[in-house]
Amino acid sequence: MLSYFIKRLGLAAAIVSVAMFLLFCMIYLIPGDPASVALGPRATEEMRAALREKMGLNQPVLVQFWNFYIGAWTGDLGDEVLSGRPVTTVVLEQLPYTLALIVGGITWSVALGIPLGCWAAVSRGSWADRVVGILSVAVIAVPSFVIAIYALLIFAVELRWLPAIGAGEPGNLGDQLTHLILPSLAVGLGWVGYIARMVRASMLEVLEASHIRTARAFGLPDRTITYRYALSIAILPTVTLLGVGIGQMLSSAVFAEIVFARPGVGKLVYDAILTRNFPIVTGTVLITTVLFVLLNLLADLIIGALDPRVRSSF
Amino acid sequence: MTTLRIDNLNVTFSTEAGPLHALKNVSFDVPENRIVGIVGESGCGKSTLINAILGLLADNGSVDGGSILFEGQDELTTLPPSRMRDLRGPRIATVFQDPMGALNPVISVGKQMLNIQYRSPLSKEEKLNRAVEMLELVRIPDARAALVRYPHQFSGGMKQRIAIAMALMMEPALLIADEPTTALDATLEVTTIELLKDLQQKIGCSVMFISHHLGVIAELCDDVVVMYAGEVVERGTVRQIFQDPRHPYTARLLECDPARQSERTRNLPTIPGEIPDLRARPTGCIFANRCDRVSDACSAPPPDKDIGGGHIARCFVADTPAETGVTA
Known part of the structure; x- marks a missing residue:
């Protein structure tokens, strides 16, 4: 168990390192000089040169990357261009708002998606199954910012x-x-659809399994069979899906934060891009990458807790 | 008393290509305290029969005609689902073929054995003790510790023994064993069969033992029911069926048993031809197209001829003993 955890943390560190490299390349290749942006149009050439020197932009590329890489692991993501505050502090200030939004989105999608998927699977082929199927596709198809705007108009304005x-x-x-x-509804509603469909499909598969036939042959009540014997297995792919889905929820969070004028890393990164505040962009992307990797690790640990077969392979 | 009396049972599945007559006029008894073997090749309707008895036919399947009378009082074909559920487990317990998948993989063995006793008034501690007792009976080592383990931590043979322990823990009047040893290797098969026979005598239940392994049937069972393409072609005691088969299919089936080959041979005998399409059953004998004793009479439905002593064969020529075929 512990060795599994350490192995997974090592893998997570490798993933984050690759992400750092890609991020660095991306920022490096974007045209535009962060020093000029920071100082504004009226800055003199000397001031720009001084700032470039301070930000380390004159050093060789590899040295720049190395400084960035080592700094990132020690929590130093540089200073923000406009106010000069440490990027880590700025991002971590905003992170709880986004985290709350994501957790809210997951809560919506799980609380609605799992029962709907179960219901559809148990009443397969009925009108209920069809309605859930159509609604699932509908909420998956509608972009989250559209849902955000309509949710705002209907429940808040009207x-x-x-x-x-x-x-x-x-x-x-x-x-x-x-x-x-x-x-959080705007972030999670599309995932209600994904999860309902996923749960339905895996429930139908599990309900065909021979151990379910055994459970029926022992006369266990339908409720016990559906929720304790079948759902406890059918839920597993959903947990993995959610782990991956957090990445998409993070991008939905950007829209939700803009539409609802909420603080959060989405809003932060959006404003930073508009003002070419590159250290903030880099820092935000990096911290959300770490968040994503850690939440995926959490999803794997949850699967281990739910499935003894996985647990014993740890 | 007869534990299970099946009389003229018919089961039909509706398929895209029309109705499929899976069981046709199936009749046999499972007398109290006896082990009845059901034998037949794949697709002969053994599983459909079990599902019909348990009330677990697929949605497109239905019983249309005939009766399944349990313990002389419950007509299973018309029993409401809730009553049927009360019988499944405590009165009719089942052990299925696939020991690998028969237990729930994410629930511990103890919890599963506890769950199936949900109707019992015993305390949780007493129920667990009962589970341990049963596991010891099927010779699971360290039974108390086995309760907290999960199915994947046991071997196939142990899983099948756990499944048997679960079924017999209910002290059923009828145990249905659906090819319980098919997935096990030969040595395990023998011990499992011996265990089953031993426990059956201890608990005193009737057993319906489904298998395509003739040796196992001869070893374990009192009576034999031979099925072919959804029909009972012959039934009788083990001695009657194995010594004096009257239906040509039974005779050919016995010839095909490798264990009966008296000398070494490269070619094991087979029955040429295939089971007819059950969506278009012939009006006459179902085995006619593969039978070596076929005559013009066989285009009419054959009668269930009573040979005497409960030995019945669905064939026109059942009065004369089947030729013991040439062993290749």
Whole structure:
């Protein structure tokens, strides 16, 4: 178990290193001089040169990468161009908002997707199955920013049930939660569809298995068979899917944060791109990469906890 | 008393190419405390028969005609699903063919054995003790520790013994064993058969033992039912069937058993031809197209001829003993 965990952490570190390399190449190849952007159009050539020197832009490429790489592992992602604050601090300030949004999105998708998928599988071929099937495809097909805008218009502007913008009053948990409902729905609704379809498909497969026939032959109640004997296995591919899906939710979060004017890393990176604030872009992408890799590791550990066969191979 | 009496049972599946008559006029009894072997090649309707008895036919399958009478009082073909569920497990327990997949992979053995006792008024501790007792009976080493283990931590033979322990723990009146030893290797097969016979006598239940292994049937069973293409072509005691087969199919089937070959041969005998398409059953004898004693009479449905002593064969020429074929 421990050796498995260490192996997986090593792999995660390798993935993050590759991501760092790609990120560095991308930033390096983008035209435009961060020093000129930072100083504005009225800066003199000397000022630009001084800043380039300070940011290390005059050094050889490999040295620049090495400094970036070592700095990143020690938590130093450089300073922001505009205010000069450390990038790590800026991103970590915003991260909890996005994390809350993602967790909210996962909660929506799991809370709705799993029961719907189960229901569709158990009543296969019925009208319920068809309605769930059509709705799933519909919510998968509609981009999350469209859902975000309509959710905002209907529930916040027209019905006035829920607040429209912001993340709620700091320290007031209830207020923060009500501010979370709509944006997290926008992030998670598409995933309700994915998960419902996934759960339906794997439930149908598991329900055909011979151990389910054994359970029926012992006269176990349908409810026990569906939820304890079948769903506990059918849920496993869904957990893996969610692990991968977090990446997509992170990009949905950008739209949700812009539409609902919420703070968060999505909003941060969007503003940073518009202002060519490259250290922020790099830092945000890197930290979300780490987040993604860690959440995937968590998904694998959850599967281990749910499936004794996987656990014993750890 | 007869534990199970099947009378003129018919089962049809609706398929895209029309109705498939999977069981046709199937009749036989499973008397109390006896082991009845059901034998036949793949696709002869053995599994359909089990599913019909358990009320677990696929959605496109239905019983249309005939009766399955359990313990002289419950007509299984018309029993409401909830009553049927109450019989499955406590009264009719089943051991399936595939020991690898028969147990739930993510639930511990102890938990599974606890779950199937959900109707019992015993306390959790007593139920677990009962599970341990049964596991010891099927010779699972360190039975108490086995409770917290998962199916993948046991070998195939052990899994099958656990499945048998689970079935017999219910103390059923009827145990249905669907090829329980087919997936096991020869040595395990023998021990499993011996164990099954031993436990059957201890618990005193009737057994319906499905197999295509004639040696196992001869060893274990009291009575034999020979099935071919969804029909019972011959039934009787083990002695009657093995010593004096009256249906040409039974005779050919016995010839094909490698264990019966008296001398070394390169060519094992086979029955030429194939099972007819069950969507278009012939009006006459179902075996006519492969039979070496076929005559013009066989184009009419053959009668169930009573040879005496409960020995019945569905064939026109059943009155005369089948020729013991030439052993190649």
